[in-house]
Amino acid sequence: MQLETAIRLRRSVRKYAERKVSRTTVRKLLDLARRAPSSLGGEPWHFLEIRDLALKRELGTIKNKHCPPAKRAFRADFLASVPVIVLVCVDRRRSHGRILENGLLATGHLLLAARAEGLGSVYMSAQTAERPRLRTDIKRLLRIPPGIEPISLIPLGYPAERPAPKRLRPLDTMVHRDYF
């Protein structure tokens, strides 16, 4: 799929068909995710491909538990029935002080690559400064060692919903010449 098409069609999907997502497909997406830029070329990424039902259910529970009040409308229960969840992590020692940057740029590739494969996904945070327990609960559940930091939690599946097109704010209100 064309890059521009993938960007324009990508939406946040939270309802997925039961159709299986193959290991080969996930591997292809991860290969594209890890081609993101990284600080000093450290390639600090680790990806957990989570298919175990009990783990997916528990990730939903953890996300609900640490959900900020403004986002309570978005329950994470659906994680239990997602075909596969990818947890994007970074190795602190390979990140050169750019943990979030490295993790987020790979996550962005993953979201677009998923759309290009006809898969739905949605960005979900696996860390937040205000609720440090989100990160530590995820680390404990998935036996993630010290120095490896979860960044994002990306459900992947063939979409069973078609979100309405985005109504965007006018681009001109966001663009400035030279000075703000």
Next chain:
Amino acid sequence: MQLETAIRLRRSVRKYAERKVSRTTVRKLLDLARRAPSSLGGEPWHFLEIRDLALKRELGTIKNKHCPPAKRAFRADFLASVPVIVLVCVDRRRSHGRILENGLLATGHLLLAARAEGLGSVYMSAQTAERPRLRTDIKRLLRIPPGIEPISLIPLGYPAERPAPKRLRPLDTMVHRDYF
């Protein structure tokens, strides 16, 4: 350009031809950047399209001044001769506690969209927790009001160098099934 091709061909470029980058091209890239996901659909982005020579030169000086020791090999002097620099910012009030995430996902779109247009770019940070003066110096220079936070500084130009293909770490060392 195909998404997969853009991802595979994208490299960090720091030498640019003198060829002009049109406002229309930049606008197209920013339109794709702001289609990134954002927390609660806040679309918190602001983009500064910087072409003024004195400002580009001063941005190079600021980046050099706050460069961490490990990255001193990458001088930022080249910013003075880049056709255009985009500063990606986010509005704190529209970010719902996800300032970096929102800024980084739009930046990732911008880097890929640039490559698809035949443009070179390179990720440069406009903020870092360890050197808060980087952010405040940039804000002062570009008259950025309180509540608007610079995230990344993206030079754009037609490439005058062709970086060697990446030698990547084996993907298998990054992928884990269920548990780490």
